Amino acid sequence: MSTETLLSVQGLTKQFQTRSGTVRAVDGVSFDVKRGTIVGLVGESGSGKTTAGRCTLRLVEPNEGRIVFDGVDLRTLPEREMRAYRSRLQIIFQDPYSSLNPRLRIDQIIGEALDIHRPVKGSARRDRIAELLERVGLNPDAARRFPHEFSGGQRQRIGIARALAVEPDFIVADEPVSALDVSVQAQVLNLIQDLQQSFGLTMLFIAHDLSVVEYLCDEVVVMYLGRVMERGPSREIYAMPRHPYTQALLSAAPIPDPAASRQRIVLKGDIPSPMNPPSGCVFRTRCRYAVEACAEIVPPLEDIGSDHHVACIRQGDSEVISQGLTL
Amino acid sequence: MTVLPDDIVLKVSDLQTHFELGGRVAKSVDGVSFDVRRGETVAVVGESGSGKSVTSLSIMRLLSSPGRIVGGSILYRTSQGQIVDIAALPERKMRAIRGREIAMIFQEPMTSLNPLYTVGDQIMEMIRLHEPVSAAEARQRAKKMLDLVEIPAADRRLDEYPHQMSGGMRQRVMIALALSCNPNLLIADEPTTALDVTIQAQILDLLRRLQREIGMSILFITHNLGVVAEIAHDVVVMYTGRVVEKSPVSGLFAHQKHPYTRGLLACIPNASRDRGAAGERLRLNPIPGNVPSVTALPPGCSFAPRCSYRIPHCDEAPPLMTAGPSHLSRCWRHEAL
Numbered sequence: 001m002s003t004e005t006l007l008s009v010q011g012l013t014k015q016f017q018t019r020s021g022t023v024r025a026v027d028g029v030s031f032d033v034k035r036g037t038i039v040g041l042v043g044e045s046g047s048g049k050t051t052a053g054r055c056t057l058r059l060v061e062p063n064e065g066r067i068v069f070d071g072v073d074l075r076t077l078p079e080r081e082m083r084a085y086r087s088r089l090q091i092i093f094q095d096p097y098s099s100l101n102p103r104l105r106i107d108q109i110i111g112e113a114l115d116i117h118r119p120v121k122g123s124a125r126r127d128r129i130a131e132l133l134e135r136v137g138l139n140p141d142a143a144r145r146f147p148h149e150f151s152g153g154q155r156q157r158i159g160i161a162r163a164l165a166v167e168p169d170f171i172v173a174d175e176p177v178s179a180l181d182v183s184v185q186a187q188v189l190n191l192i193q194d195l196q197q198s199f200g201l202t203m204l205f206i207a208h209d210l211s212v213v214e215y216l217c218d219e220v221v222v223m224y225l226g227r228v229m230e231r232g233p234s235r236e237i238y239a240m241p242r243h244p245y246t247q248a249l250l251s252a253a254p255i256p257d258p259a260a261s262r263q264r265i266v267l268k269g270d271i272p273s274p275m276n277p278p279s280g281c282v283f284r285t286r287c288r289y290a291v292e293a294c295a296e297i298v299p300p301l302e303d304i305g306s307d308h309h310v311a312c313i314r315q316g317d318s319e320v321i322s323q324g325l326t327l
Numbered sequence: 328m329t330v331l332p333d334d335i336v337l338k339v340s341d342l343q344t345h346f347e348l349g350g351r352v353a354k355s356v357d358g359v360s361f362d363v364r365r366g367e368t369v370a371v372v373g374e375s376g377s378g379k380s381v382t383s384l385s386i387m388r389l390l391s392s393p394g395r396i397v398g399g400s401i402l403y404r405t406s407q408g409q410i411v412d413i414a415a416l417p418e419r420k421m422r423a424i425r426g427r428e429i430a431m432i433f434q435e436p437m438t439s440l441n442p443l444y445t446v447g448d449q450i451m452e453m454i455r456l457h458e459p460v461s462a463a464e465a466r467q468r469a470k471k472m473l474d475l476v477e478i479p480a481a482d483r484r485l486d487e488y489p490h491q492m493s494g495g496m497r498q499r500v501m502i503a504l505a506l507s508c509n510p511n512l513l514i515a516d517e518p519t520t521a522l523d524v525t526i527q528a529q530i531l532d533l534l535r536r537l538q539r540e541i542g543m544s545i546l547f548i549t550h551n552l553g554v555v556a557e558i559a560h561d562v563v564v565m566y567t568g569r570v571v572e573k574s575p576v577s578g579l580f581a582h583q584k585h586p587y588t589r590g591l592l593a594c595i596p597n598a599s600r601d602r603g604a605a606g607e608r609l610r611l612n613p614i615p616g617n618v619p620s621v622t623a624l625p626p627g628c629s630f631a632p633r634c635s636y637r638i639p640h641c642d643e644a645p646p647l648m649t650a651g652p653s654h655l656s657r658c659w660r661h662e663a664l
C-alpha cells in the first residue's frame with residue numbers, strides 16, 4: 001500500500017442559510033485520505049458527516065477550504081474542467097430505496113453512468129453492464145428488471161455497480177450499509193473490500209456503526225457539531241481514544257456480549273443546535289472534563305504523534321488519558 | 328378459569344397472525360410462544376420481516392386489516408390479578424387494557440405524538456383519560472413524568488410542541504406518555520433503532536432504571552444483538568414468522584443452538600475477531616442469500632436454503648426442541664452445534 005495522499009481536505013467550511021438562522025454544518029474540517037485506504041467518518045446525527053462528504057465532491061459548494069485531489073484544488077476548477085473530475089469521484093448513498101430511479105431498468109441506470117464516462121454501444125455496452133453486475137454479485141439478467149424487484153441489499157449492490165461504471169478513483173460511501181439487515185450488511189461489506197482490493201479504490205466511508213468502522217477503516221475522523229474532535233489510525237483510536245467525545249461515543253456502543261464489562265460514559269442531553277454552537281470547545285456542554293477555559297478557547301487539532309490528532313485542551317491530562325484506557 | 332403461574336404477566340401461546348391478500352396468505356406470525364415474567368425484559372430479535380412488529384401489534388390488538396389473529400392465545404394478567412385472553416377479548420374490554428395496562432412505544436415517536444398539541448396537553452389527556460384527576464393535578468403528574476424521563480426544564484417543555492424537540496427528546500416524551508398510566512407491561516418496538524448510540528445508551532439506561540423502580544415488564548423488539556445483550560433477561564429469536572431459538576440471555580450468547588442465531592452473531596463485524604495479527608482485514612462471514620418472503624417459504628426448515636448445517640432430514644419441518652436448560656431450538660441438529 002502506498003502512502004501517497006490522494007485527497008486532502010483543508011479547512012472545509014459549509015454554512016446553510018435558513019429562515020431561523022445560519023447553520024454551521026461543517027466548520028473548518030481537515031483530513032487526508034491516502035491512496036488505496038478507507039477513511040471512516042463518524043459522529044452523531046447532525047454532526048456534518050454527509051455535508052462534509054458532499055462538499056468533498058463539490059455536490060454541495062463549500063464556503064471555504066481547499067479540496068486537493070490528486071494534486072489539484074478542485075475548488076479552483078471551472079465547472080467545465082470539474083466535469084472531467086466528476087467521474088473520478090463517485091458517491092454511494094445510504095438509502096438503496098430512493099437512490100435509484102424507479103422508472104428506469106437496471107441496464108438504463110448503469111448505462112446512464114457509462115454514457116457520461118465512456119459511451120459504448122450495442123453488445124459492448126451489454127457486456128460491460130453484465131460484467132459490472134457480476135462484479136457486484138448480481139446475475140446479469142438483473143439488467144432487464146426494475147429497482148422495486150430487488151431487495152435492499154441487492155439495490156445497494158446496484159448502487160455500487162453504478163458508481164463503479166465510471167471507474168472512479170475515489171468514492172464517498174454515505175452510510176452504505178446502515179439500512180441493511182446484519183446478514184446482508186456483511187455481504188455488502190465483503191463486496192466493498194473485494195472491490196477496494198481489486199481496483200485499489202480509495203474511500204471515505206461515512207457511518208454510524210462504530211464496529212463497522214473499526215473493522216473496515218484504516219483511519220477514522222470523529223466529528224461533533226461540524227468539527228473534527230479526533231482523527232488518526234483506527235487501531236490506535238479504538239484501542240485508546242484520547243478525546244472525551246470519542247471516549248463517550250465508543251463506550252456507548254452496545255457490545256453483543258452480556259458478560260462484557262465496560263464502563264459506560266452516558267452523555268447527558270442532546271447535541272446542541274448547530275445554529276448556536278457553544279463557544280470555545282463545542283463539546284463542552286456535555287463533557288465531563290470541561291473546565292472554564294474550554295468556553296474560551298477553540299481547541300486546535302493537535303498532532304500527538306503517529307498521525308493521531310486530538311482537539312482538546314486537556315488531552316494530555318492523566319485523568320482524560322486513563323479514561324481512554326478503561327474502554 | 329385460566330391459570331397462569333404467579334410470576335408470569337404475559338403468556339403468548341401458539342400465536343398465529345395472518346394477512347390474507349388476493350387469495351394469498353402471509354403467515355406473518357406462525358405459532359409463536361413465549362412468556363414475560365413480572366419485572367423482566369424479554370427481547371424479540373430477528374431481521375426485518377421476521378414478524379416482530381406483527382407479534383407486538385397482535386398483543387396490542389392494533390393490527391391493520393387484512394391482518395387477523397387466526398389462532399393461539401395471549402393470556403395477560405391484569406393489575407387486578409384477573410387473567411384475560413387478549414386474542415379473544417372484545418374491543419370494548421381491550422380499550423381498558425390498551426394504553427393503561429399495556430403501553431407501547433415505537434421506533435418513530437411521531438406515531439404516538441400529535442404534532443398539533445403541546446407535549447403537556449398530550450400527557451395530561453392520557454392521564455385524565457384513565458384517572459379522574461383535576462387539570463392542575465394532571466399537569467403536576469405530567470411534569471413528574473418528564474422529570475422521570477430526564478427531560479431538563481420539564482415545566483417549560485410541557486408547553487412545547489413535539490417539533491420543537493430533538494429526536495432523542497421526542498423518544499423520551501413518547502416513553503413518558505406511555506408510562507403516564509403506570510402500565511404493567513411496556514411493549515417497545517425498536518425504540519432506539521433510529522437514535523444515535525449516545526442517545527440509545529440514555530434510553531436503555533432509562534428503561535432499566537424505570538423497570539427497577541416501577542417493576543414493569545418489558546417486551547423489547549429489536550434487530551440489534553448488542554442491545555439484546557444489554558437489556559434482556561430472556562431472548563426470543565424469530566425467523567420467517569417463527570421462533571427459532573429461545574433462551575435466557577447468558578445461555579444464548581454463550582452457546583447458540585440454532586445456525587441462524589449463530590450466523591447473526593458471526594456476521595456482526597468485530598475487529599478483534601475479524602482482523603488478523605497485522606491488523607489486516609479478514610473476510611466477514613455473512614449468512615448467504617436473503618430472508619425468504621413469508622408467502623413463499625421453502626418446505627421443511629425455512630432456514631434450510633441458507634444453512635451450512637443442512638442434512639436431508641431438514642426437508643421435514645423441525646419443531647421447537649429442548650436444547651439445554653430453559654433453551655429451545657428449532658433445529659434438527661441443535662446437538663451438533
Ligand SMILES: Nc1ncnc2c1ncn2[C@@H]1O[C@H](COP(=O)(O)OP(=O)(O)OP(=O)(O)O)[C@@H](O)[C@H]1O
Pocket residue numbers: 016017018023024025043044045046047048049050051052274
Ligand atoms: N440543505 C440544508 N439546509 C439547511 N441545513 C442543512 C442542510 N443540509 C444539512 N443541514 C444541517 O447541517 C447539519 C449537518 O447535517 P448533515 O446531514 O451533514 O449531518 P450528518 O452528520 O450527515 O447526520 P446524519 O448522521 O443524521 O446523516 C445539520 O444540522 C443539518 O440540519
Ligand SMILES: Nc1ncnc2c1ncn2[C@@H]1O[C@H](COP(=O)(O)OP(=O)(O)O)[C@@H](O)[C@H]1O
Pocket residue numbers: 346353355373374375376377378379380381382391392393394620621
Ligand atoms: N399490513 C400488512 N399487510 C400485509 N403483510 C404485512 C403487513 N404488515 C406486515 N406484513 C408482513 O408480515 C411479515 C412480518 O412483518 P413485521 O412483523 O413487520 O416484521 P419485522 O417487524 O420483524 O421487521 C412481513 O412479511 C410483512 O411483509
Ligand code: SF4
Pocket residue numbers: 243244245281282283284285287288289290291294299311312313314315
Ligand atoms: S476542550 Fe474541554 S470541553 Fe472540550 S473536550 Fe477537552 S476538556 Fe472537554
Ligand code: SF4
Pocket residue numbers: 585586587628629630631632634635636637638641645657658659660661
Ligand atoms: S433444521 Fe437443518 S436446515 Fe434447519 S437450521 Fe437446523 S440444520 Fe439447518
Ligand SMILES: [Mg+2]
Pocket residue numbers: 049050051
Ligand atoms: Mg448523513
Ligand SMILES: [Mg+2]
Pocket residue numbers: 379380381
Ligand atoms: Mg418491525
